[in-house]
Amino acid sequence: MKIIASFCLLFLSGLFVSAFGQDKALEESIKRGSEIYQDFCITCHMVNGEGVAGSFPPLAKSDFLMKNREKSIRAIKYGMQGEIIVNGNTYNRIMANLGLLESEVADVMNYITNSWGNTNDKIVTEAEVLEIKK
Amino acid sequence: MKKLLFIIPLVIITISACAQQTESSVKVEEPQAVNYTTELVVPDISIAWGLAFLPDGSMLITEKSGDLIHFKNGTKTIISGAPDVYVRGQGGFLDVKLHPDYENNGWIYFTYASSEGEGTGGNTALMRAKLSGNTLTNQEVLYKAGPNTTRGQHFGSRIAFDNDGYLYFSAGERGDRDTNPQDITRDNGKIYRLYDDGRIPEDNPFYNTPNAKKAIYSYGHRNPQGLVKHPVTGEIWEHEHGPQGGDEINIIKKGKNYGWPVISYGINYDGTSFTDITEKEGMEQPLFYWVPSIAPSGLAIVSSDKYPDWKGNVLAGSLKFAYLERLVLENNKVVKREKLFEGIGRLRNVVQAPDGYIYIAAEGKGIYKIIPN
Numbered sequence: 001m002k003i004i005a006s007f008c009l010l011f012l013s014g015l016f017v018s019a020f021g022q023d024k025a026l027e028e029s030i031k032r033g034s035e036i037y038q039d040f041c042i043t044c045h046m047v048n049g050e051g052v053a054g055s056f057p058p059l060a061k062s063d064f065l066m067k068n069r070e071k072s073i074r075a076i077k078y079g080m081q082g083e084i085i086v087n088g089n090t091y092n093r094i095m096a097n098l099g100l101l102e103s104e105v106a107d108v109m110n111y112i113t114n115s116w117g118n119t120n121d122k123i124v125t126e127a128e129v130l131e132i133k134k
Numbered sequence: 135m136k137k138l139l140f141i142i143p144l145v146i147i148t149i150s151a152c153a154q155q156t157e158s159s160v161k162v163e164e165p166q167a168v169n170y171t172t173e174l175v176v177p178d179i180s181i182a183w184g185l186a187f188l189p190d191g192s193m194l195i196t197e198k199s200g201d202l203i204h205f206k207n208g209t210k211t212i213i214s215g216a217p218d219v220y221v222r223g224q225g226g227f228l229d230v231k232l233h234p235d236y237e238n239n240g241w242i243y244f245t246y247a248s249s250e251g252e253g254t255g256g257n258t259a260l261m262r263a264k265l266s267g268n269t270l271t272n273q274e275v276l277y278k279a280g281p282n283t284t285r286g287q288h289f290g291s292r293i294a295f296d297n298d299g300y301l302y303f304s305a306g307e308r309g310d311r312d313t314n315p316q317d318i319t320r321d322n323g324k325i326y327r328l329y330d331d332g333r334i335p336e337d338n339p340f341y342n343t344p345n346a347k348k349a350i351y352s353y354g355h356r357n358p359q360g361l362v363k364h365p366v367t368g369e370i371w372e373h374e375h376g377p378q379g380g381d382e383i384n385i386i387k388k389g390k391n392y393g394w395p396v397i398s399y400g401i402n403y404d405g406t407s408f409t410d411i412t413e414k415e416g417m418e419q420p421l422f423y424w425v426p427s428i429a430p431s432g433l434a435i436v437s438s439d440k441y442p443d444w445k446g447n448v449l450a451g452s453l454k455f456a457y458l459e460r461l462v463l464e465n466n467k468v469v470k471r472e473k474l475f476e477g478i479g480r481l482r483n484v485v486q487a488p489d490g491y492i493y494i495a496a497e498g499k500g501i502y503k504i505i506p507n
Contacts, residue, residue: 039223039285039286040223040286042403046403047403047404047405055456081180081498093498094180094497096180096181096198096199097199097221098222098223099220099221099222099225100222
């Protein structure tokens with residue numbers, strides 16, 4: 001119960017931080033991305049991006065996500081399979097193709113790279129996602 | 135300081151909104167001795183959602199990403215003429231089931247996410263077709279739930295036939311919890327009953343209700359991905375995914391309301407609650423509920439002689455915890471639960487084949503056969 005409550009708090013404070021001081025386009029994209037996240041990602045990567053140990057890698061403070069912009073976009077656009085290392089832990093699982101539109105991939109990237117302690121002020125655009133091939 | 139004062143009520147609201155849950159009445163245990171092992175019989179399938187056995191023992195497998203695979207003598211062949219599948223989120227190619235009289239009429243039934251019809255996005259559809267060589271022919275779309283939506287969640291779906299030859303299939307509530315499942319004038323969050331040719335039986339429960347979707351047999355469901363005929367009683371048994379906690383096993387009865395989301399043993403993914411009640415008059419209680427959720431995918435009730443230790447038990451795949459759950463029942467009450475083959479992979483399907491063996495589908499691996507040691 002306590003743990004859940006503190007997660008809720010974290011979540012709220014996360015929303016606060018990301019809502020301030022961003023430029024408008026990014027802010028709007030993050031907002032749309034949050035809905036995509038609730039809809040398509042939360043079941044595996046969980047409510048605070050913490051993932052599930054051994055099964056689903058974290059997105060919160062994920063070195064993989066924050067250092068591999070292109071690979072991350074490719075993963076969300078086409079799915080991902082094979083060995084990867086996230087924060088020192090090895091995963092060798094499957095993320096199936098989620099069937100998102102390019103604009104949705106951009107929005108959810110902007111959301112996950114600006115939530116739960118992650119920050120990224122270089123906005124991901126639909127055009128950038130379009131460029132990235134399998 | 136002013137800022138802080140502003141946060142205090144928020145904190146209180148947040149804490150009180152985070153709900154507590156009652157765990158399942160029976161806890162899952164490690165197995166004592168398992169007299170069965172698994173053998174990988176169809177390797178290298180990403181998500182093998184549906185599985186049916188043709189009379190020659192070969193398999194028809196629906197792969198979520200859209201392929202219909204015929205597996206015969208160790209070789210996979212892609213069947214052409216399969217339905218156009220809308221692949222997004224939890225949607226894709228779903229179940230496959232043979233007509234009970236397949237040997238004489240050749241009909242094969244499929245459910246899948248489809249973008250046909252009204253609105254952008256997709257929704258669950260039911261098709262029947264015949265197999266001729268490596269091609270499907272005589273395709274007929276028997277039902278298409280609508281309207282379409284771009285939401286990623288809850289398409290279902292499973293297909294089952296009862297002893298009288300009626301066809302049942304499930305469609306999940308498509309991520310529209312507060313609109314679909316309780317409204318019988320809308321599709322989604324429903325179990326449907328049809329004749330095998332797609333006509334709607336005149337004695338369906340809402341056949342004469344104005345504006346109702348007449349194919350509905352039961353409602354108030356979230357996302358049913360297990361549906362089988364009970365091998366002894368002939369009843370249709372179902373299981374469905376709850377949110378966080380609150381997965382259920384139900385026996386499907388004509389016209390009944392299974393309560394989602396008015397009553398539920400589950401809470402939201404963020405720990406907040408959407409309902410305070412778990413029971414209400416006019417709404418069915420589940421036969422069993424899972425808290426925490428196992429994400430049940432695929433359902434079988436063991437009747438074959440190949441597994442004397444398991445006879446009459448319910449088997450449910452756990453997508454979440456990657457094991458096969460065995461539930462022992464007495465008088466329709468769960469008295470024991472066991473984790474089998476832990477670590478085998480995220481399970482998508484469990485089927486008892488005509489040869490009496492049980493087959494399970496694990497994500498990223500393929501199809502395993504369960505064999506006595």
